[in-house]
Amino acid sequence: MNESLSTRRLVTRLCLVVVGMFGFGFALVPIYDVMCQAFGINGKTAGAYQAGQQSVDESRQVRVQFLATNAADMVWEFRPLADEVTVHPGDTTQMVFVAHNPTDKPMTAQAIPSVAPSRAAAYFHKTECFCFTQQVLQPGERIEMPVRFIVDRDLPADVRYLTLAYALFDITASKPPVAQVGQ
Numbered sequence: 001m002n003e004s005l006s007t008r009r010l011v012t013r014l015c016l017v018v019v020g021m022f023g024f025g026f027a028l029v030p031i032y033d034v035m036c037q038a039f040g041i042n043g044k045t046a047g048a049y050q051a052g053q054q055s056v057d058e059s060r061q062v063r064v065q066f067l068a069t070n071a072a073d074m075v076w077e078f079r080p081l082a083d084e085v086t087v088h089p090g091d092t093t094q095m096v097f098v099a100h101n102p103t104d105k106p107m108t109a110q111a112i113p114s115v116a117p118s119r120a121a122a123y124f125h126k127t128e129c130f131c132f133t134q135q136v137l138q139p140g141e142r143i144e145m146p147v148r149f150i151v152d153r154d155l156p157a158d159v160r161y162l163t164l165a166y167a168l169f170d171i172t173a174s175k176p177p178v179a180q181v182g183q
Contacts, residue, residue, distance in 0.1 A: 056090040057153050067165040074170045090153040097145045101137035106177040109135045109168050116163040123152035136177040
């Protein structure tokens with residue numbers, strides 16, 4: 001009888017652990033969002049921005065830093081042409097990133113952007129970006145990929161520095177490119 005009672009307790013505890021782990025799994029996304037907000041990381045940017053008539057604030061300057069990193073399995077060379085630019089809020093600015101496929105196979109990549117500090121992400125508008133589409137590079141091909149953006153005039157006055165970071169992922173396995181004829 002003691003054995004039956006201890007087995008029942010063990011099964012009850014294990015069921016509670018399973019239910020707790022299941023609940024924790026659902027809570028991870030909101031916890032992650034709260035942590036990102038609290039620490040100012042992983043500022044998600046919106047999609048394409050339709051530029052309106054926004055006047056340029058010549059009295060303010062904001063430094064925008066650019067970072068480019070590759071995911072663990074990505075072998076491309078990937079970098080911005082400059083590490084940073086200084087912009088006036090409301091002005092349209094362009095930066096060019098360079099990618100090179102050093103392999104002997106066609107590859108497909110997708111760039112995922114983020115803006116730091118995260119509270120500034122809502123004020124960083126991309127009007128054109130290579131991150132909106134997947135990039136296919138043939139063996140040895142090198143391309144220049146522009147990103148055009150506007151730092152909104154409504155950016156909080158205490159934000160003087162922004163970082164636009166891209167992580168480049170190899171998605172060749174899920175989106176195989178078509179090799180060019182003659183390659």
